[in-house]
Amino acid sequence: MAILLIDWVGAVLALLVLAAAPLALGSSYIIGVLTVALCFGIWAASWDFMSGLTGRENFGHSLFIGAGAYAAGFLNVTFGLSPWWSLLAAPLVAVFFSILMGFPTLRLKGPYFALAMLSGAAVMQNLTIIFSEYTGGQDGLNGLEPLLDPPLAQYYFTLACLALTALVLKFIANSPWGTILRAIRGDEASCQAAGINVTFYKIASLMISAAFAGVGAALYAHYQLQVGPDLFAVVLSINIIIMVYVGGMGSIYGPIGGAVLLNVLTEVLRGFSEYRLWVYTLVLIFIVFFMPQGLVAPLWRRIRAVTR
Amino acid sequence: MIQILVYGAVISAVYAMLAVGFTLIFGVARILNLAHGSFYALGAYAVYTLTAQAHLPLWLAAILAVLLVAAFGMLIERLLVRPLRRSSLAVLLITLAVALMVEQALLLTFGSEARNVPSMVSTTYHFAGVDISGQRLLALTGGIGVLLGLWAFMQHTRLGLAILAISQDAEAAQYMGIPSDRIYSIVMGLSAGIAAAAGVLVAPFQTVIPGMGLLPLVKAFAIVVVGGLGSIPGSIVGALLLGYSETIIAFKVSIEWSQIVSVAAVLLTLVLRPAGFFGKRAAF
Numbered sequence: 355m356a357i358l359l360i361d362w363v364g365a366v367l368a369l370l371v372l373a374a375a376p377l378a379l380g381s382s383y384i385i386g387v388l389t390v391a392l393c394f395g396i397w398a399a400s401w402d403f404m405s406g407l408t409g410r411e412n413f414g415h416s417l418f419i420g421a422g423a424y425a426a427g428f429l430n431v432t433f434g435l436s437p438w439w440s441l442l443a444a445p446l447v448a449v450f451f452s453i454l455m456g457f458p459t460l461r462l463k464g465p466y467f468a469l470a471m472l473s474g475a476a477v478m479q480n481l482t483i484i485f486s487e488y489t490g491g492q493d494g495l496n497g498l499e500p501l502l503d504p505p506l507a508q509y510y511f512t513l514a515c516l517a518l519t520a521l522v523l524k525f526i527a528n529s530p531w532g533t534i535l536r537a538i539r540g541d542e543a544s545c546q547a548a549g550i551n552v553t554f555y556k557i558a559s560l561m562i563s564a565a566f567a568g569v570g571a572a573l574y575a576h577y578q579l580q581v582g583p584d585l586f587a588v589v590l591s592i593n594i595i596i597m598v599y600v601g602g603m604g605s606i607y608g609p610i611g612g613a614v615l616l617n618v619l620t621e622v623l624r625g626f627s628e629y630r631l632w633v634y635t636l637v638l639i640f641i642v643f644f645m646p647q648g649l650v651a652p653l654w655r656r657i658r659a660v661t662r
Numbered sequence: 663m664i665q666i667l668v669y670g671a672v673i674s675a676v677y678a679m680l681a682v683g684f685t686l687i688f689g690v691a692r693i694l695n696l697a698h699g700s701f702y703a704l705g706a707y708a709v710y711t712l713t714a715q716a717h718l719p720l721w722l723a724a725i726l727a728v729l730l731v732a733a734f735g736m737l738i739e740r741l742l743v744r745p746l747r748r749s750s751l752a753v754l755l756i757t758l759a760v761a762l763m764v765e766q767a768l769l770l771t772f773g774s775e776a777r778n779v780p781s782m783v784s785t786t787y788h789f790a791g792v793d794i795s796g797q798r799l800l801a802l803t804g805g806i807g808v809l810l811g812l813w814a815f816m817q818h819t820r821l822g823l824a825i826l827a828i829s830q831d832a833e834a835a836q837y838m839g840i841p842s843d844r845i846y847s848i849v850m851g852l853s854a855g856i857a858a859a860a861g862v863l864v865a866p867f868q869t870v871i872p873g874m875g876l877l878p879l880v881k882a883f884a885i886v887v888v889g890g891l892g893s894i895p896g897s898i899v900g901a902l903l904l905g906y907s908e909t910i911i912a913f914k915v916s917i918e919w920s921q922i923v924s925v926a927a928v929l930l931t932l933v934l935r936p937a938g939f940f941g942k943r944a945a946f
Contacts, residue, residue, distance in 0.1 A: 411751055458933040465694065466936045469887055473928035476880070480922040592758060599755060628770060635762045642746065642755050 357528060360661050364654065365520075365607070372513055372614070376506060385505050389577050391617035392512045396519050396570030398597045398609035403523045404563035406604035407532060408556055409539035410460070414471030415594050417455065418448040418564040420478055420586035422571030427495035427581040432488075437499045440572040448568030449561050456557040472588060479586035494582030501576045512573050516610065519566050524606045526562070535559055536604070600641055602651025611650030665792045666909050672798045674905030675805030679860035680878050681885035681897035682812060683853030689829040689892025691846040692750070693743060696757040698882060699875030700764035701854040704731045705861025706870045707768055710777045720782050728858045735854025736847050743850070744843065761875065768872035779865035801863040808859055809898065812852075816894070825849055829892065884924035888931045890938025899939055903927075 372392070376385045397419060405412045422444030429435045429443050451474075459470040482489040489495065502508045526532055534555055537545050545552050575581045584590070594613075601612025619637070623630045641649060684698045708727035712718045718726070738760055746752040783796030816822035827835040828845050836842050860878075868874065885904050889896025904924055912920035931938055 459936075462932075462936050465891070466932050469883075470929060470932040473884070473887075473925040473932075476925040477922060477929060480918070480925065484918050484922065595751075596755065599751070631762060631766045632770075635759045635766070639742070639756065639759045642752050642759070646746075646749065646752060 357524070358658070360658055364657070365517075368611075369513070369517060373510070376509055382505055385509050386577075387617065387621050388614075389505070389509050389512055390574070391614045392509070392516045393570045393574040393577070394594065394597060394613040394617055395516050395610040396573070397567055397594050398601065398613040399516075399519055399523055399606050400563045400566035400570065401594050402598050402601075402603060402606055402609040403527065403566070404556075404559045406598060406606075406609070407527060407535040407539060408559060410556065411468045411595070412471050412560075412563075413468040413588070413591055413595070414455075414473070414475035415563075415567060416586050416588065416590040417451055417471060417475035417478060418567035419571040419574075419590065420475065420482075420581075420583075421451045422448045422568030423575040423581040423585045424482070424489065424495070425568075426572045426575040427498060430498045430576070431495045437501050437576050440576060441501075441569060444572035444575075445565040445568035448564040448571070452560045452564035453557070456560045460556045460560065461553050472591070475586050475591060476588060479583050482583040482586065489583075492583060494580055494584075496580050498576055498579045498581070500579065501573070505577075508577055512577070515569060515573060519569070520607060520610060523562075523566065527606055531555075539604075596638060600638075600649050602648030605651040605654075607654070608648055608651030612648065615650065666906075666913055668792060668794055669798075670906040670909035672802045673909055674902045675802045675809075676860050676864055677878075677881055677885055677905050678898050678901035679805050679808055679856050679863075680882040681889070681901050682809065682894055683856040684882040685886045685889070685892055685894060685897045686825075687849055687853045688886070689894075690825055690849045691747075691828075693747075693753055693757070693846075693850075694750070695850075695853070696754060696879065697738065697760040697764065698853070698857055699877075699879030700761045701731050701735060701857035701875075702861040702878050703768060703872065703875035704734065704764060705858030706779065706865040706868070706874065707772065707777070707861075708858070709862045709865055710772075710779050710870055713780060714777075720780065724782070724862045727862050728855050731858035731861075732851040732855035736851040738854075739847050739850035744846070761879075765872050765875065772872065774872065777870040779870060781866040795867065797863075797866045801867075804859070804863045808856060812856070812894075821848065881924055884928045886938075887928045888938055890940040893938065893940035896938055896940030 372388070376388055397415065400418075401412060401415045404410065425443045425447040426437070426440035429439050430437050455471060455474050459467045482494075483491055486492075500508055502511055527535070534545070534550060537550070538552055538555060542552055571585070574585075593616075597612040597616050598609040599612070600616060601610065602608030620630070620634065623633050626633050645652070680698070680702060683701075684695065687693050687695050687698075705727050708730055709720075709723050712723035712726055713720055716723075738757075742756050742760065743753055746756055781795070781797045783800050785796045787794050787796060787799060816826060824835070824840045825845055825848070827838065827840055828842055832842055881904065885900035886897050887900075888903060889898070889900030904927060907927075908920045908923050911923055
């Protein structure tokens with residue numbers, strides 16, 4: 355789909371709402387919730403770029419997130435480098451892992467890629483616990499420095515990174531590159547028959563996806579000021595997939611909306627205390643059942659169709 | 663040495679019971695069932711409720727627990743999974759949602775503290791210098807019994823043959839008049855029942871907590887990948903392999919490293935021989 359004027363208007367409006375939200379709501383707690391939501395937005399968009407476009411579901415996105423976050427933690431805490439180096443190092447380490455995992459598994463068809471990514475993340479989670487003298491074990495690495503001092507400044511920096519991520523990923527997705535990725539999703543065998551090096555495109559898009567996940571991880575680590583083995587957890591990967599599904603797969607902007615929406619929903623549901631997860635799961639079942647295309651992306655398509 | 667042999671056998675039997683059901687529902691209906699671990703947890707909690715609260719005799723409680731969980735599995739298949747079977751991601755998410763709901767429901771009704779289930783056999787056997795509780799031996803023999811029963815059922819009954827036929831070629835089986843929807847339901851019940859039986863057998867010597875289904879799910883998953891997705895003999899071999907290597911590493915190295923065995927085995931299998939030991943290559 356070509357990007358129309360209405361899309362730019364929508365993107366700017368969404369940015370303005372996100373920029374105004376902490377000013378209007380004020381409290382530092384809300385700023386924290388929104389910063390985390392934006393990090394999830396980056397992760398969801400980067401997941402969607404690889405898996406939503408090529409149809410290869412990645413069940414171990416947390417591998418890239420954890421690797422990036424620990425890279426940030428080691429550089430900042432163990433070696434005492436400035437936190438800004440994390441923004442470079444985290445994506446590099448994440449890309450390294452994407453090559454490591456992508457080469458053996460992406461040439462295979464079927465669910466193997468998903469399973470290998472899932473177990474790769476689980477192996478790393480166990481390794482952080484086994485080598486606890488370097489990684490801090492269950493407690494992880496503590497005492498990271500924030501990127502920017504007032505949390506509000508860090509929020510706006512994260513927002514800028516999210517906007518950049520969305521712009522770059524959407525741009526690639528709309529280029530001939532993106533068309534090839536969608537063609538792989540449609541029919542891999544035909545792509546090969548047409549002379550497209552399918553494996554190259556899949557691995558390259560996994561590398562791009564990992565790089566942005568790494569950026570999000572660095573931002574998250576320097577906001578939480580702590581990294582732990584939970585960043586490798588399968589639950590994190592699955593949460594991201596849920597956000598993408600709710601947002602609408604393959605649209606890049608939808609997953610960001612899904613991430614913000616579900617993070618805010620979890621906060622709103624705090625009122626239900628112990629029934630919170632029940633309600634959350636019910637919402638999930640409802641969406642999977644009645645909105646198989648997701649929530650955010652189809653809604654936007656409808657708005658577009660009206661204004662046209 | 664003997665200790666490793668016996669404990670490894672018990673663990674392998676429990677793992678095999680979990681993995682067989684997991685691989686069965688994948689091989690037949692192509693459902694990666696993330697709620698499989700919650701069937702195991704439900705089995706343990708059902709036997710706890712029926713004995714400690716309803717005061718039924720233990721053997722009756724065990725049978726009832728297995729039947730109840732099997733019925734629950736069929737219900738889930740009919741209500742939630744069947745309408746979504748076109749999309750594999752939707753099925754994954756819905757089974758995940760079921761797993762979360764079950765865990766939360768257990769947490770809300772029973773609380774987070776561990777529950778105790780009485781042993782079915784109270785004697786402790788002394789065997790070549792090793793003490794082993796009767797309950798562990800019961801888990802071992804029960805596991806072998808269930809697996810043999812399943813094998814006989816699959817090979818020697820019309821229903822079992824129909825299930826095999828569907829797993830080999832669903833479309834051709836349908837042309838032969840096998841009602842695939844009903845078979846999927848039965849297989850889901852069967853797989854849930856076997857998982858529940860594993861939960862019932864280990865409940866006396868495992869900590870019964872709401873989140874107890876997660877780890878077995880990961881293990882079942884690993885075994886099934888190592889043995890080959892959809893292959894029952896493969897999952898039994900995989901269970902023996904993983905059960906023993908975990909026990910050996912836990913005894914000789916440390917418990918922490920034993921946790922990594924299953925996931926590392928998955929990675930190695932996927933890189934070296936993705937179809938697993940007994941899986942058909944490029945079957946899906």
